[in-house]
Amino acid sequence: MKSHLIKISTAPTQSFSIRQDKVPFINNRWHYHPELELIHIRQGEGLQFVGDSIQRFCSGDLLLIGSNLSHYWRFDDAYFGEDPKLKADVCVAHFGENFWGETFSNLPENKLIKATLEKAKLGMQITGKTRQTVGRLLDESLQADGARRIILLLEILDLISRSSQTQMLSSIGFKMKLEKAEEERIGRIYEYSLANFRNKIELQEIASVAYLSHNSFCRYFKSKTRKTYSQFLIEIRVGQACKLIMENRLDMKQVCYESGFNNLTSFYKCFKKITGKSPLLYQREFLHSG
Secondary structure, eight states: OOOEEOOOOOOTTOSSEEEEEOSTTTTOSOEEOSSEEEEEEEEOOEEEEETTEEEEEOTTOEEEEOTTOOEEEEEOGGGOSSSOSSOOEEEEEEEOTTTTOHHHHTSGGGHHHHHHHHHGGGOEEEOHHHHHHHHHHHHHHHHOOTHHHHHHHHHHHHHHHHOSOEEEOSOTTOOOOOOHHHHHHHHHHHHHHHHHTTSOOOHHHHHHHTTOOHHHHHHHHHHHHSSOHHHHHHHHHHHHHHHHHHHTOSOHHHHHHHTTOSSHHHHHHHHHHHHSSOHHHHHHHHHHHO
8 A cells, every 4th residue: 555646637727626536446545645635525434544643534524635645545345346335425626735826825814724724734624514514615616617616615715714623633743755665665564454453463573564673663663653553553443443333233342352452451441542432432422423
């Protein structure tokens, strides 16, 4: 799973792109691009990677991803196959930081927007009523043409920049500007971990995937992701546990082992550390919200 530099296609008559995807594999790989990305998961669930942040995504989520920030959305298995049980529906816009020109970007009236685009380099999740309003404006943008497209995007960015209903995703110090060989190495680590997180992964085992010694791997992974490999693995496992809890098909003991934890004590401790809630409280709140 190499971090791909993606070239965003824009029509010759348009200054930025916006599209609707109804397949789960468009954003289903580790990638980055110089354009900012505003993505609305209209329908879909899975595991979301933005910089060094790992968490579940679900229908309705809205995010603003900054320039050259590595990210991808790994839809759950139920969205794949010849006759998938579930369908994806995603609206995504890509635009350059100064697509409307340097002079316009530096106008004093656009100070908040410019600051927001800078903050988005760590990834930004938009919530609450702001998310609902932006979602509606994005839907309108899909059908708009001419200057109306630009006006709608400006309205969206102005709304986000003035909203308190946003939260940053990556840690403040996160930066992952990698050479090609390093991108491929990080990709191999991620791919192997996602395929095998339900089993015990020894450090020597994952180090060999990265073609590094045990000690070199620990230093390398933390320097690139700002977290230990064990922490990274726990976040993936908790993400899987959240999915299983929301599906409400298994008891907590089964959720524990299906997520790759080897005992309930460890599962409860790790789950609460990552989510701030016990698995049972998380389940109650989810069922109550439905």
